[in-house]
Every structure is written in structure tokens, then in C-alpha cells.
Amino acid sequence: MNFVLTSLLSAGLPALFAGVLWFLGGRFHRAHLWLSAVAVGGGMMLAYYLALGKPAFPTTDAQEWVFWYALGLIPLGWLMGIAAPYRWIAGWGLVLALPWLFVWLFVPLMRSEHWSLTVGMTWILVFGVGLAAMALGVASAEARLTGWQMAFLLALVGGVSAGMMFYGAKSSSFAQLAGALGLVVGIAVPVGWGMRSFRVGQGAVAMLVVLYGILWAIGFAYGQLQAPYLAVFALCMLAIALGARGASGWRFVVPLLLILLIGGGAVGMSYQTYMSASTGYE
């Protein structure tokens, strides 16, 4: 089969799968929290399978955790959706759980002596605690935006992530995964546009932030993404979390402009660097 066509299918099928679940979640409000968590986690798992094949368990390759984390996050995302009114439970849950995700992800780099124990532990804490704060901040902004607006902003972050994975981290497969995750949530935009009552859900939003964060972490730790570029992801998340607290007319526009400016600028810079060093390799 054509290479481009198969690549498009590997991103399109997860989006289609998620689209059906977003639609059902919009229709059946009782099952919404569960369906939205499955849309994100299942969409990511499908994207991984189509891009990289079936992962091993127990994993030998740290990157395979992306698949298993997407699976494990489904019940956690659902629970977080339920616990949303009790923010301190969700908050402490994330702060305590997330560093452990990065332990599994980063320990192989300490074993291979790419990182010293101190450096590895530092990054585990930075990513774990930082991502917990971002997931909480963006999830709490969910109630202040309409369903399609939140989906649109998170899809835009997917686009930025895909660009950074490709031009910054130099990983086509992780660019594909980030792009697919963007499409998984992006497909919720027309669903939300058509259904006023549609919401992404705080649990699903937190899942998306964590999954994006894991992709950026892999791009940095295993790929060639430079550490300063990690700030781009943090700023995009901050833009959504803080922007949504502004006046109602600006809640969507401000984060949108900031993501376009910061994320788009970073992708543009990475593209320039990539192309200036181009050797004709495709």
C-alpha cells in the first residue's frame, strides 16, 4: 500500500474511532466520562499500534510505555472525571502518580548510563510534578470553555507537538503519534460544534495533557529535542490554564493566539534549523 496513504490511515482511523465515542458521549451524558476517557486512551493505543505495531509486555523498550500508559490512563481519566468536583483528590492523585510514570520511562536511560542517577531523578521530578500541575491547570480550565473550544485548543497543541517531534526530536513515529492524538481530540471540534452540551471532560483533558507530556518527554530523553523547547509545551499549557480564566470573550482567543505565537514560532524555528542542515534526506 502507498506509504503516504498508510500514514494517513494510521492517524485517521484513531480519529474516526474517537469521533464515534465523542459523539456517543455527547448523546449519552451518563456514560460521557467513561466514553471520553476511552476515546483518548483507545485512540492513542490504536495510533500506536498502527504506527509502531504491537508493543511487548513487559516492555523492553521504554517507548512502549506510551501504549501501556494510554491503557492505564483510561480508568484513571474516568476516575479523575468523577473526582473533578473534589479537586484536591485529583490533584494529590496526579502529583503522587505521575512521577512514577517517569520512573519507568527514564530508568532505562540511567541503566544505559546516558544519564547519571542525579540527572535522571531530577528529570523524573521535573516531568512528574510539572506535568501534574499542567494537567490540573488545564483540566480546571475545561469548565470555562465550550466543548469545541477546548477540543480545538488541545488539537492545536497536537499540531505543535507533531511539528516539534518531527523537526526538533527528529522522530517521525512520535510526530505521527502526536499528530494522531491531535486528530483524536480535533475530531471532537465538529462534534462539539453540533452539540451545545458537548464537553471534553476534565478527566479526558488531563489524559490528553499527560499523553502529550509523555511524548515531549520521550522526544527530549530519547530523541533530539533540546531542553529549552520543553518550555514551549509548558507555556502552551499555561496559556490554556490562565487564558481561560480571563473575560468570557477572550477565554478562547487569548490561548489560541498564544499557542499560535509560541508553538508556531517554536515549530518554525525548528523547521528553519532542520532545513538549514538539510542533506536531502526524506
Add this chain to the structure above:
Amino acid sequence: MKQSMYRALSALAMLALLGSSLPLQAQGVTYRIDPVHSTVLFRVKHMNTAFVYGRFNSFMGTIVVNERNPAQSSVVLEIDLNSVDTGNSQRDDHLRGPDFFNTRQFPKATFRSTRVRKLNDTTIEVQGNLTLRGVTKPLTLRVTFTGKGRNPRGQEIIGFETTFTLKRSEFGVNYGLNGGLSDEVRLTVSVEAIRQ
């Protein structure tokens, strides 16, 4: 009397020397792979159209040759995957990254023989385990003995070559399998090793 004692001591010394060399022969002779005069090449098909070749510039290993008992011979080869060289720096970076070798987690590929069998004067069958990207798979190689001699320093050298094909998907290197790059990768390993 003095002369006969001297002869006896000389004979004892000769016997001791002979005795010490006998276990060495039984254990085999160890050779260290000389990376300067050795090559590890690979080829992969791009877009189902043409073969692209690459090589690894850094590797090390030892060969133990036991001519009396070839089954006691062994090979260990350790390849530094960061040294991949396809003549294009961007492609080499991509190969080192998460899509292919993931060298930050798995910087080396290793082959360790488990069984060596002499097929004829120039051909040896080597069974062993190849570990790549954290996955270990058994591999059987038909190795050709290419020669033996001395290098300009007077050291004894020995040469072997083998060509074999493996499926990269079996080692978890799955990126680009859907038509971009072939699953089959052919490797040619040609080594010159110096007696230790």
C-alpha cells in the same frame, strides 16, 4: 656431573614450557578483532525500489579459535550503534533515534556465539544470539574462513566473512515497515583479528 645436571634442568624447563602450552592449545587461541581492517555493512530496501547501504564504524570483539576441537571455538562481536554511517548525517541521526536503534537506551548490538561447527576447510557454522534494541534472538551464520597470515608488525592475523539476513521487526524496529523500508536487512561482516 655439572654438565648432566645442566641437561636435566634444561629438559625439565622444556617439559614445563611444553606443559604450560598444552592447556593453551586445548583452550584455543584468542584473537582480537581489528576494527581498522574489518567491516560491518548493512543494506535495506528503500520504498521497495533500491538498496541503501550503510556501515558501523565502531565495533569490537574477540574470536577464540580451537582447531583441534572447533566446538570449543567462540565469537563475541559488540557493535556501537552510535557509529552508524550511511553517508548522510540526517539519516544517521534518524537511525540513532527512537524510530530505529534508540541508541540512548540501547547503545550496543551484541552477537555471542553458542555453538560452532566446522562444515569444511573454509566454512564454519556459527550459532549464537544477537541482541538488538533489547531483544535477543538466535541466529545461525555460515562463516567463511578468508585467510591467515602476519601483519606488518609480525602479529599473527586471521580473517572471516559472513553475510546474513535478519528481519528488523523481530527486534522491535518497526518504523517504516508499511512500504517505506524493507523488513529484511542484509548484513555483511568481514573481520580481521589479531592473535593475543
